[in-house]
Amino acid sequence: MPAEVVKESMMHEFDVGRIVDDLDAVFREAGNSEDAGYMKSYLKSDLEFHGVKTAGIRKQTSAFARAHRDLTRDQAIALARACWERPVYEVKSFAVGMLTRFVNRLEPRDLSVVEELVRNSHTWAFVDSLATKVGADLVERHPDPGVVLDRWAEDENFWIRRTAMLVLLPSLSHDRGDLDRFLGYADAMLDETEFFIRKAIGWVLREVSKSDPTSVYDFVRPRTDRISGVTIREAAKYLPNEQKDELMTAYRERLGRTR
Numbered sequence: 001m002p003a004e005v006v007k008e009s010m011m012h013e014f015d016v017g018r019i020v021d022d023l024d025a026v027f028r029e030a031g032n033s034e035d036a037g038y039m040k041s042y043l044k045s046d047l048e049f050h051g052v053k054t055a056g057i058r059k060q061t062s063a064f065a066r067a068h069r070d071l072t073r074d075q076a077i078a079l080a081r082a083c084w085e086r087p088v089y090e091v092k093s094f095a096v097g098m099l100t101r102f103v104n105r106l107e108p109r110d111l112s113v114v115e116e117l118v119r120n121s122h123t124w125a126f127v128d129s130l131a132t133k134v135g136a137d138l139v140e141r142h143p144d145p146g147v148v149l150d151r152w153a154e155d156e157n158f159w160i161r162r163t164a165m166l167v168l169l170p171s172l173s174h175d176r177g178d179l180d181r182f183l184g185y186a187d188a189m190l191d192e193t194e195f196f197i198r199k200a201i202g203w204v205l206r207e208v209s210k211s212d213p214t215s216v217y218d219f220v221r222p223r224t225d226r227i228s229g230v231t232i233r234e235a236a237k238y239l240p241n242e243q244k245d246e247l248m249t250a251y252r253e254r255l256g257r258t259r
Contacts, residue, residue: 014068014075016075016078016079016082017082019064019079019082020079020082020083020085020086020091023060023083023090023091023094024086024088024090024091026060027050027052027056027057027060027088027090027091027094028050030050030052030056031049031050031051031052031090032051032052033051034051035049035051035052035053036049036050036051037049037051038051039051039089040089043089043123043125044123045089045122045123045125046087046122047087047088047089047092047123048087048088048089049088049089049090050088050089050090052090054093056090057090057093057094057097058097060094061094061097061098061101064094064098065098065101065102071102071105072105073105073106073107073110076098076099076102076105076106077106077110077113079095079098080095080098080099080113080117081113081116083095083098084117084120089125092121092126093125093126095117096126096129096130096133096134099130099133099134100129100133100134103133103134103137103138104137106134106137106138107138107141108138108139108141108142108143108145110138111135111138111139111142111145111148114130114131114134114135114138114163114167115148115152115160115163117130118130118131118135118159118160118163119157119159119160121159122159124162124196127159127162127163127166128166130163131162131163131166131167131169132166132167132169132170135163135166135167136166136167136168136169136170136171138167139167139168139171140170140171145167146178146181149164149167149168149181149185150164152164153165153185153188153189154188158192158194158196158197159196161185161189161197162196162197162200164185165182165185165186165189165200165201165204166200166203166204168181168182168204169203169204169207172204172207172208173207173208173210173211175211175212179208179212179215182204182208183215183219186201186204186205186219187219187223189201190223190226190227190228190231191226193228195230198228198230198231199230199231199234201231201234201235202230202231202232202233202234202235203234205219205220205231205234205235206234206235206237206238209235209236209237209238209239210238213238213239213240213243216235216239217239217243217247219235220232220235220236220247221246221247221250224247224250224251224254225254227251229251232247232248232251235247236248
């Protein structure tokens with residue numbers, strides 16, 4: 001099936017089942033079995049992989065966006081949910097890209113949709129984009145995002161807890177946003193052993209440090225007895241050398257005492 005088929009089918013009546021079938025078929029034809037094996041191994045995923053690289057997925061997302069410039073909120077959500085039911089990496093990736101393209105059609109209340117998709121993602125490859133490219137936009141437009149985010153930050157699912165922090169990343173990296181809320185979440189999760197929580201805390205701290213190193217230093221310094229290696233290395237990466245050396249020395253001394 002040529003790649004143009006998916007573009008043509010999308011011009012007809014909006015049928016999410018047909019669109020998902022066409023996407024799956026196009027990605028299957030365009031895929032590469034060797035790449036599929038590598039991607040599946042790298043992401044440690046149970047999904048089916050056709051072996052289509054990011055550029056190929058974006059090509060189909062762009063084709064869809066051109067064919068559906070008048071896509072409605074309800075259609076975008078329906079298509080995303082239909083894609084999520086298909087256990088194929090490329091189809092789900094298309095859904096994330098599509099929601100990103102049409103995030104302005106979504107409403108703040110659609111954080112519930114982001115939660116639904118994240119809860120059933122099972123991989124950072126979807127979670128991080130849903131959080132930073134879709135959820136973050138909705139949080140900035142939400143009249144009271146704390147009601148949602150505080151609940152997420154205490155969820156049993158660590159991907160939801162990770163998302164509670166990452167949706168704050170874009171605004172914080174532009175020197176705006178709710179730093180106190182993030183630091184509260186980070187402190188509450190600092191003792192967790194889950195790698196993706198530790199990495200998320202460090203990631204956000206690293207980005208904040210580019211414009212506000214003092215806040216990052218002040219947060220980390222009294223917590224060197226609790227913080228993980230992956231978190232502190234990320235957090236200290238762009239701090240002034242004197243602050244970075246002080247934090248890493250304190251961290252290494254703590255390790256020496258516990259050995």
